[in-house]
Amino acid sequence: MPTLLELQQAMCRSLVLHDDVAASTLLAHGIPPDRLDIYRNTIGTGLTKALRLSFPVVQRLVGTDFFNGAAECFIAAHPPREAYLDRYGGEFPDFLRDFPPATSLAYLADVARLEWAVSGALHAADAAPIDLVALAIVESDDQPHVSFVVHPSVQLLRADYPVDRIWRAVLAGDDEALTSLDINAGPVHLLVERRATGVEVVPLDAPAWHFLADLCGGRPLQSALDRATGLDTSAALAEHLATGRFTAFVLAASGPASASRAAVA
Amino acid sequence: MFPAKSAPARPIPAKAGIGLRFQHHQAVLDERPDVAWMEVHTENYMGGGAPLRCLEAVRRDVPISLHGVGLSLGSAEGLDQAHLERVRQVTERIEPGLVSEHIAWSVVGGTYLADLLPLPMTEEALATVCRHVDQMQSCLKRRILVENPSTYLAFRHSTIPEWEFITTVAERTGCGILCDVNNIFVSACNHGWDASAYLAALPPAVIGEIHLAGHAVRPLPDGTILRIDDHGSRVIEEVWTLYRQALTRFGPVPTLIEWDNDIPPLGVLLEEAARAGALMADAKRETTHADAA
Numbered sequence: 001m002p003t004l005l006e007l008q009q010a011m012c013r014s015l016v017l018h019d020d021v022a023a024s025t026l027l028a029h030g031i032p033p034d035r036l037d038i039y040r041n042t043i044g045t046g047l048t049k050a051l052r053l054s055f056p057v058v059q060r061l062v063g064t065d066f067f068n069g070a071a072e073c074f075i076a077a078h079p080p081r082e083a084y085l086d087r088y089g090g091e092f093p094d095f096l097r098d099f100p101p102a103t104s105l106a107y108l109a110d111v112a113r114l115e116w117a118v119s120g121a122l123h124a125a126d127a128a129p130i131d132l133v134a135l136a137i138v139e140s141d142d143q144p145h146v147s148f149v150v151h152p153s154v155q156l157l158r159a160d161y162p163v164d165r166i167w168r169a170v171l172a173g174d175d176e177a178l179t180s181l182d183i184n185a186g187p188v189h190l191l192v193e194r195r196a197t198g199v200e201v202v203p204l205d206a207p208a209w210h211f212l213a214d215l216c217g218g219r220p221l222q223s224a225l226d227r228a229t230g231l232d233t234s235a236a237l238a239e240h241l242a243t244g245r246f247t248a249f250v251l252a253a254s255g256p257a258s259a260s261r262a263a264v265a
Numbered sequence: 266m267f268p269a270k271s272a273p274a275r276p277i278p279a280k281a282g283i284g285l286r287f288q289h290h291q292a293v294l295d296e297r298p299d300v301a302w303m304e305v306h307t308e309n310y311m312g313g314g315a316p317l318r319c320l321e322a323v324r325r326d327v328p329i330s331l332h333g334v335g336l337s338l339g340s341a342e343g344l345d346q347a348h349l350e351r352v353r354q355v356t357e358r359i360e361p362g363l364v365s366e367h368i369a370w371s372v373v374g375g376t377y378l379a380d381l382l383p384l385p386m387t388e389e390a391l392a393t394v395c396r397h398v399d400q401m402q403s404c405l406k407r408r409i410l411v412e413n414p415s416t417y418l419a420f421r422h423s424t425i426p427e428w429e430f431i432t433t434v435a436e437r438t439g440c441g442i443l444c445d446v447n448n449i450f451v452s453a454c455n456h457g458w459d460a461s462a463y464l465a466a467l468p469p470a471v472i473g474e475i476h477l478a479g480h481a482v483r484p485l486p487d488g489t490i491l492r493i494d495d496h497g498s499r500v501i502e503e504v505w506t507l508y509r510q511a512l513t514r515f516g517p518v519p520t521l522i523e524w525d526n527d528i529p530p531l532g533v534l535l536e537e538a539a540r541a542g543a544l545m546a547d548a549k550r551e552t553t554h555a556d557a558a
Contacts, residue, residue: 001387001422002422003341003389004339004341004384004385004387004389004390004393005341005342005373007341007385007420008340008341008342008370008373009373009374011373011378011382012373012374012376012378015378015382016376016378025421026385026420026421026422027418027419027420027421028418028419028420028421028423029421031418031419035417035418035491036418038417038418038491038493039378039380039382039417042379042380043378043379043380046379046380047379050379079376079377079378080376080377080379081375081376081377082345082347082348082377083308083334083335083336083337083345083348083371083372083377083379084308084311084335084348084351085308085379086309086311086312122312122314122315123311123312123313123314124312124313124314125312125313126313126314126317127313152313153313153314194314198315
């Protein structure tokens with residue numbers, strides 16, 4: 001008699017890899033092996049739907065049939081690792097980049113990366129914005145060592161193609177905007193974040209994006225300021241703080257004199 | 266056994282409710298339909314943002330039940346602790362009147378097979394499910410309900426009838442049973458069981474909720490028919506009949522209309538819920554008459 005684990009492993013081989021050899025020997029008398037298809041179909045349909053919800057623009061760019069075919073290959077190669085399907089599909093952009101039938105659409109993987117960032121922003125946990133009063137009373141000697149904790153919805157993305165304009169045009173069904181945009185307009189630097197009204201995709205210029213990327217990466221304030229060129233860092237910082245892009249700050253140890261760390265939510 | 270805990274703030278009444286899905290979020294917020302309670306899939310509220318905002322707004326007016334679809338109580342390798350923790354967090358935040366999961370499995374070797382897969386009805390599977398129900402109840406510090414599945418196949422080495430399996434889970438762990446009447450009908454048709462006998466074998470005292478839904482009917486090449494629980498249509502007459510039998514046996518129980526595919530306008534769900542509510546009121550009257558006589 002197979003153990004429960006052996007049975008589940010056999011079912012997994014059947015449902016993911018279409019290898020019914022072991023599973024079919026476990027079925028009761030009179031149950032044909034094609035009954036496994038019922039479960040296989042439900043799983044495939046459910047996961048394809050999850051991918052479609054996260055990558056609607058990719059689907060519209062390639063068409064439903066192509067999308068479903070790509071999804072089937074992706075699901076077999078990357079089945080979900082957890083029962084939290086809002087987070088399923090993180091490897092889909094890289095998969096599309098390496099998917100031979102999709103190579104003619106050079107920007108497709110970048111569009112998928114943007115959609116994954118949008119999906120991440122959409123489903124990110126809620127978090128209260130930074131306590132500006134606590135930040136205001138940080139001693140001036142300590143201010144250079146402030147580093148910020150970024151809001152879970154904030155995502156930064158750099159792409160070789162104008163994927164924000166492609167994304168917007170496809171979502172709006174604006175074929176004219178889509179055909180008229182210059183695919184080779186150069187790289188874009190994007191901020192994706194969830195606001196009260198929904199997820200926003202904001203194009204930034206390169207200096208503003210790099211400054212924000214430094215701060216989001218936990219680089220201490222003074223160091224980020226020192227590296228920033230070509231932008232009004234005071235105005236940029238004020239905007240990041242006012243819009244709740246940070247939820248807390250930490251005083252990073254600056255050297256032997258300052259051994260303590262403090263976190264303020 | 267689960268640790269004692271005070272009763273939840275908003276208990277689910279013995280009335281008809283509807284499954285709340287994203288497609289109806291705006292309609293529910295705008296129209297505030299007159300419905301006794303609503304149920305959501307726990308897995309759909311594990312993040313933040315708009316869905317959670319909506320649920321928090323709805324729960325101010327309507328008691329909420331949390332119905333999990335991903336914990337995989339039947340996994341041989343144990344529960345995914347991270348997923349259990351997410352379930353705990355949603356439960357803490359929503360303070361539901363009921364929490365439920367399934368007699369099924371969906372995770373092995375770290376792969377999530379996104380469906381409610383059938384368990385072999387064996388002593389090993391029974392012990393596994395009981396262990397995991399215990400863990401879930403300890404983690405959530407409350408009693409849960411477990412739902413009978415719809416199944417399309419059976420395993421050669423199963424030894425325990427499904428109704429006995431789920432009843433034993435309830436006896437050993439102190440959990441309740443979510444009796445899905447449509448699932449009983451579907452599985453009974455698919456496996457040649459007697460649906461009425463299944464109902465009659467369940468202990469009325471632990472039935473905490475009933476599910477009703479539509480299912481698909483698929484003719485097979487050999488001339489037989491397979492019924493598939495797709496939650497994509499109205500409840501069929503045979504299932505309403507079985508529901509009346511359930512009410513006669515169990516008395517009035519919170520009853521949910523589920524709809525997950527080809528989701529119709531909210532009004533259709535409310536019609537189905539009204540029908541369930543009327544049948545429950547009839548059953549209540551009959552019980553009262555019987556008591557008086």
